[in-house]
Each structure stands twice: as C-alpha cells, then as structure tokens.
Amino acid sequence: MPSKKSARVAALTVAAVCSAASTVALSSPAQADTVAVHDIQGTTRTSPYAGQAVTGVTGIVTGIRTYGSSRGFWIQDPNPDADPATSEGVFVFTSSAPKVAVGDSVTVSGTVTEYVPGGAASGNQSVTEITKPTVTVVSGGNAVPAATVIDAKSVPAAYAPAGDSAANNSVNGLTLEPGKYALDHYESLEGMNVQVADARVVTATDPYSELWVTVKPRENASRRGGTVYGSYASQNTGRLQIQSLGPAAGFPVANVGDTLAGTTTGPLDYNQFGGYTLVAHTLGTLKSGGLERETTERQKRGELAVATYNVENLDPSDATFEEHASAIVDNLKSPDIVSLEEIQDNNGAKDDGTTAADVTVTKLIDAIVAAGGPRYDWRSIDPANDTDGGQPGGNIRQVFLFNPERVSFTDRAGGDATTAVGVTKAHGKAQLTASPGRIDPGNTAWASSRKPLVGEFVFRGRTVFVIANHFNSKGGDQSLHAQYQPVVRSSETQRHQQATLVNAFVKDVLDAQRNADVVALGDINDFEFSGTAKILEGDGELWSAIKSLPRSERYTYDYQGNQQVLDQILVSPSIRRGCDVEYDSVHINSEFHDQISDHDPQVLRFKP
Incomplete structure (x- = not known):
C-alpha cells in the first residue's frame, strides 16, 4: 500500500498551497449585523451566517496557532447562551501570524466561512471560521473561559445520527443532539476551550506530534491499554486526538497504555487527519504504562509455524533491516514460513523500470542470520513495472x-507476472500448475493492486498450500467522523472482488483434495468482521483464525484510536479441525511510537 507517511506529507503540502479550495460557501440569510459567537455557530454543523459578513463579534482569545497553513486564533464568548447545541467558540483565520495574545478581549468583524479540511471531496465535516478579519483588542490579561470537561459521563454512547437521505446521508443540516450522539457532542464544543483529565493513550505519538487518548478507559478496552474496534455498529466514542499549540519538541512521546496524567486543556479543533482534536496549550504529564513488545512461543517439534508480516515499503536503503531481523528471530521465534508484504524492488521508489527485489530480500535474510536466525530461502514473482x-x-x-x-x-x-496459476489433481492430491504462481493476475480485481502469490510447501511429508495476499488499501474511504453517516467505504468494492477470486481458488484446491491444508494470509486490509472476510471464508472453505482470540486481543493495527484487524491468517477445515492450532497476534509495532512498521505480525502454529 502507499506509504501513510508520504500521503500525509503530500496532503499537508496540498493544504498549504490550496487551502482556498477547501472552503465551501453555503446558502445563508441576508447580510448579518452584530452577532454573538453562538449565533454564528448555530444549532447545526454549518453556520446560518455562512458566506455573510458579521461585525462586532466579541470574545476572549483562548489559543493562537502560528504554524501551518491555518494560522489564526480561537475566541470564546464568556457569556454563553442556554442552548447546549450552540458552541461558544470559533476560529478566526488570519493567514499570517495573529497579533493577539491569550487573554485578550477582542471584537472581530469578517466573513463567516465553512472550511472543509481536506476539501469537499473528502466528505469531512466543515469548521466554522471567521475569515478576512478585522480585529480590535479591547483589553488584555483577561481570564480565559473555564474549560468544558470532556469525560466518560459527558460523551454519549451512540456515535452519530443517521444522515439525511435526501442530502446523500449528510448530517450537516440536522439539529445537533449533543446529549445523544458523540459527534454532535464534540461539534457543540467546536472552537471552545475543553479539557480531559488522566487520559489513557490509545494511539502512540506519531511523527507529526499527535496522539490519541480515550476519555472512556473501559470502552472496548484491549488487554494492553488500547481501544478495540470490534464492529461497524459499535464505535468508540471516547477517542480524541491530541495536538499541541506549543513546539513539537515538547510533545509527549507516548505508547499505548501510557497516560496523560493531570489535565490537558485547549481549543477543540477539527482536522482532516482525525476529526475532533484537542489542540493543547496545557499538556498533562506523561505517565508510562510500561508496555513492552510481545514475544510468541517457539513452534514445537511437530508444529508448522506460518507468519505474515507487512514490513512497510522495505527497500535496500532502509535502516530497519536489523530491527526487522530481530523481530523475526526474537519476537516471532523464526517461523518456518513467513509471508512478507511490501517488499520493494532493488532501488526502492526510484521509478526506472527496475522490478527485481533480490537485493532487498537477500539483505533481510543476511540480517536474520546475523541475528541468530536460520538462513531462509525465498520465492517470489517480480511484478510488471508499476502495475501493483x-x-x-x-x-x-x-x-x-x-x-x-x-x-x-x-x-x-511456469509462474510469472501475468500467467494465472491453476489447480490440477495428481494421484488423488491437489497440486499447482505453477509454484510459485499468481492468482488470475490479469483480472481487473487486481488493477493497481498486489496479486496473490501461491506456493506449494511440504512439511513432514504433507503438502501445505500457502496464499500470500495484500489486498486493496482503504485509501479513499470516508473517515469515521465524516459528515456522511453511515460513511461510504468505497475501497471495499475492490477487496470484495479480490476476496471472491481467492475464495474461488481455494475451492478449486479443495475440490481436487477435500482434506488439503490451505493457508491464506497477509495484509487483507479489512476487518475480521468485514464483508471482505466473509467472502474469503465463503461457505466454510476458510476461517479467519484471529477469531480464536478473545475480542480484547483481536488487533494488528492502530489507527486514530481504534485498534483493528487488517492482517489475517485464514485456514481450511482440515487445519481448523486440528487439536493443536495456536494463533498469536504479536504486538511489536502498532502500539509503539518507535515502530518499524505500522502492522503487527501474525503467527499460526499447527500440526498438519
């Protein structure tokens, strides 16, 4: 899949150059006179004054942003109205460094604008702003309005209302119900000074000085301190992103299970990389939860250990080979078979027609040997250039x-980039027409996506068919916090097509040999409860073995406060029925700020 880091940098660059393109002027009433902040915010997600000029908007400066493409400051009215649906805070976009100070009492005139982080096509909610402002400082040194506490009692259990079907399921025009829905609750606090206390970290600090906490530590808690995403219907409403208004150098470097002890306070913003975000001017003190990387058990004498590990765009120029080798040897205990995803060619992202990856793989194998592991052999098929x-x-x-x-x-x-592998029957047993081979590589289901690699292995005299997968990524899906509810997961259409082809291939194997041992594994890029997983499993041809774990341990990836399953190992009935089948999601990356990949490896041990 594309690098999340490179996509993030590209998005930030676009935002800096084209921020005006993300501004949406909505229909609104006639020219406005002097109004209060809560009048501008209104009782829906979009302002009744959008696109109109306002004058004499009063408030106290609660925070100043002097970096990035969205420079400006927040003001809050110290005299709130009685309606819980109307926010008392708003962001004033100045484009250049603001000439105000926290505690200033100001009056602002300007144009009310609805800014959509990421652009209208992203489906994100909008942020109500005052743009092209004229600012008058009335006085300085005023008390900042007391922070509104966000905690387990204040955030509702329901995530979001169903959108208006007449408006493409948008929630923008719906009256906010902050006591009923979490997204409405956060929206009713947009721009206001808010506070969380003793908040547990549920996504580690990333390279952009961001982390996620939960204000509901018991909500779908994982065994190691995170928050598990277990179904589409059960959202984790206590998740909140934390950024800082101060320098990045002072931002906490946290892992999952750590705590921001004390209070963390600042304006509540909304951005494209996580939705509602507390932009802190006061950060709690980091308290370590002592999380350590996991180590699985070594396979027993008669057990076959099969693993999948997404090594995140590994190429010869990376500095992580020793760490990946240590992970395979020390944490995974040198599995017998390892499916690696995201192995890049010999010169990485240089686009010069190179497709071979022997340098990349050999460098990893040598590092494994140096770490005390076996000298692995390897098989793969080079893709056609720029097709996967x-x-x-x-x-x-x-x-x-x-x-x-x-x-x-x-x-x-017989296996190559474009030739489809088949299944034949010889002496009553299934066998591949090519090994290694690729499943139906010319099918449109694999357009701009990785084609499954199939291999035939023998362990203690028994053949095991292994299918290494890396399905279409979730890029392009609407965010959980989008204005459209329920959100559109457009990327799963291709994954469903891919799962259909893999399941059909497994059926071919099982039709040739009913008791064949088949393992389909890899970065499925979808959840164990998803439609993709159900199609892969079919009518019992496969079973996702991660479902053998308790729900609190079912995760391989951590994204925006949700620990979730993207990597899976699925097995045929002959393996599932075995008495000695063990599954382990080995948490060495996703929960840590110093991860070498964004995925945790998975290991299955069984006796063929």
Whole structure:
C-alpha cells in the first residue's frame, strides 16, 4: 500500500498551497449585523451566517496557532447562551501570524466561512471560521473561559445520527443532539476551550506530534491499554486526538497504555487527519504504562509455524533491516514460513523500470542470520513495472521466506507476472500448475493492486498450500467522523472482488483434495468482521483464525484510536479441525511510537 507517511506529507503540502479550495460557501440569510459567537455557530454543523459578513463579534482569545497553513486564533464568548447545541467558540483565520495574545478581549468583524479540511471531496465535516478579519483588542490579561470537561459521563454512547437521505446521508443540516450522539457532542464544543483529565493513550505519538487518548478507559478496552474496534455498529466514542499549540519538541512521546496524567486543556479543533482534536496549550504529564513488545512461543517439534508480516515499503536503503531481523528471530521465534508484504524492488521508489527485489530480500535474510536466525530461502514473482500499486517505482510484492531445514518448497515452472496459476489433481492430491504462481493476475480485481502469490510447501511429508495476499488499501474511504453517516467505504468494492477470486481458488484446491491444508494470509486490509472476510471464508472453505482470540486481543493495527484487524491468517477445515492450532497476534509495532512498521505480525502454529 502507499506509504501513510508520504500521503500525509503530500496532503499537508496540498493544504498549504490550496487551502482556498477547501472552503465551501453555503446558502445563508441576508447580510448579518452584530452577532454573538453562538449565533454564528448555530444549532447545526454549518453556520446560518455562512458566506455573510458579521461585525462586532466579541470574545476572549483562548489559543493562537502560528504554524501551518491555518494560522489564526480561537475566541470564546464568556457569556454563553442556554442552548447546549450552540458552541461558544470559533476560529478566526488570519493567514499570517495573529497579533493577539491569550487573554485578550477582542471584537472581530469578517466573513463567516465553512472550511472543509481536506476539501469537499473528502466528505469531512466543515469548521466554522471567521475569515478576512478585522480585529480590535479591547483589553488584555483577561481570564480565559473555564474549560468544558470532556469525560466518560459527558460523551454519549451512540456515535452519530443517521444522515439525511435526501442530502446523500449528510448530517450537516440536522439539529445537533449533543446529549445523544458523540459527534454532535464534540461539534457543540467546536472552537471552545475543553479539557480531559488522566487520559489513557490509545494511539502512540506519531511523527507529526499527535496522539490519541480515550476519555472512556473501559470502552472496548484491549488487554494492553488500547481501544478495540470490534464492529461497524459499535464505535468508540471516547477517542480524541491530541495536538499541541506549543513546539513539537515538547510533545509527549507516548505508547499505548501510557497516560496523560493531570489535565490537558485547549481549543477543540477539527482536522482532516482525525476529526475532533484537542489542540493543547496545557499538556498533562506523561505517565508510562510500561508496555513492552510481545514475544510468541517457539513452534514445537511437530508444529508448522506460518507468519505474515507487512514490513512497510522495505527497500535496500532502509535502516530497519536489523530491527526487522530481530523481530523475526526474537519476537516471532523464526517461523518456518513467513509471508512478507511490501517488499520493494532493488532501488526502492526510484521509478526506472527496475522490478527485481533480490537485493532487498537477500539483505533481510543476511540480517536474520546475523541475528541468530536460520538462513531462509525465498520465492517470489517480480511484478510488471508499476502495475501493483504502492509507491510509484517501488513495485511492492509478497515474498515467501522459508526455513529449508524445516520445510521444503515444491518448485514447478511456469509462474510469472501475468500467467494465472491453476489447480490440477495428481494421484488423488491437489497440486499447482505453477509454484510459485499468481492468482488470475490479469483480472481487473487486481488493477493497481498486489496479486496473490501461491506456493506449494511440504512439511513432514504433507503438502501445505500457502496464499500470500495484500489486498486493496482503504485509501479513499470516508473517515469515521465524516459528515456522511453511515460513511461510504468505497475501497471495499475492490477487496470484495479480490476476496471472491481467492475464495474461488481455494475451492478449486479443495475440490481436487477435500482434506488439503490451505493457508491464506497477509495484509487483507479489512476487518475480521468485514464483508471482505466473509467472502474469503465463503461457505466454510476458510476461517479467519484471529477469531480464536478473545475480542480484547483481536488487533494488528492502530489507527486514530481504534485498534483493528487488517492482517489475517485464514485456514481450511482440515487445519481448523486440528487439536493443536495456536494463533498469536504479536504486538511489536502498532502500539509503539518507535515502530518499524505500522502492522503487527501474525503467527499460526499447527500440526498438519
């Protein structure tokens, strides 16, 4: 999949250059006179004064943003109205560094604008702002309005109302119900000074000095301190992103399970990279939760250990080979077969036609040996140039590593980037027409996406068919906090097509040999409860083994405060029925600020 980091940098660059393109002028009443902040904010997500000039808007400056493409300051009316749906805070966009100070009492005149972070096409909610302002400082040193406490009692259990079907399921025109829906509650506080206390970290600090906390520590809590995303219907409403108004150098470097002890206070903003965000002028003190990286068990004598590990765009120029090698040897205990996803070609993202990845793979294998692990052998198929998605020029692909002292690979010629692998029957057993091979690589389901790699392995005399997958990413889906509810998951259409093809291939194997051992694994880019997983599982051809774990341990990825399953290992009935089947989601990356990949590896141990 494309690098999340590169996508984030690109988005920030676009925002800085084209911020005007994300501004939406909405229909509104006639020219406005002097109004209060709560009048501007109104009782819906969009202002009744959008696109109109306002004068004499009064408030106290509660925070100043002097960086990025959205420079300005927040004001809050110290004399609120009695309506809980109307916010008393608003952002004043100045474009250049503001000439005000926190505690200033000001009057502002300007144009009310609804700014959509990420642009209207993103589906995000808008932020009500006063733009092109004229600011008058009336006095300084005033008390900042007391922060509104956001806690488990104040945030409703329901996430969002259903949108208006006549408006493409947008919630923008609905009257806010802050006592009923979490998104309405946060929207009713947009721009206001808010506070959380003793908040547990549920997504580690990222490279952009952001982290996520929960104000509901018991809400779908994971065993290690995070918040598990377990279904589309059960959202985690206590999640909140934390940024800082101060320098990034002072931002807490936190892992999941840590706590921002004391109070964290600042204006409540909304941005494209997480939705509602507390932009802190006062940060709590980081208290470590002592989280440590996990280590799985070593496979027993008669067990086959199969793993999947997304190594996040690994190429020869990376500095993470030793760390990945240590993860495979020390944390995963040198599985017999490892499906690697996101192995890039020999010169990484340089787009010069190079597709071979032997340098990348050999460098990793050598690092594994140096770390005390086995000298793995490997198999893969180079993709056609720039056809499999990911970073342009990177040519990511799946690679099989296998320990030749424990397992053998059945080589059968004929597999290449464009030839479809098939299944035949010989001596009553299923076998591949090519090993390694790719599943139906010319099918449109794999357009700009990775094609599954299939291999035939032998362990203790028994054949095991392994299918390494990396399905279409979630790029392009609407965010959970979008204005459209329920959100549109457009990317899953292609994943459903991909899952259909993989399931059909597994059926071919099982039709040829009913008791065949089949393992389909990799970065499925979808949840264990998703439609994608259901299609993959089919009518019992496969079963996602992560469902053998307690719900509090089902996650491989941590995104915006939600610990979720993206990586899966699915098995055929002959494996599932075995008495000795063990699954482990080995948490070494997703919960940590110093991760070497954004995915946690998965390991399955069983006796064929």
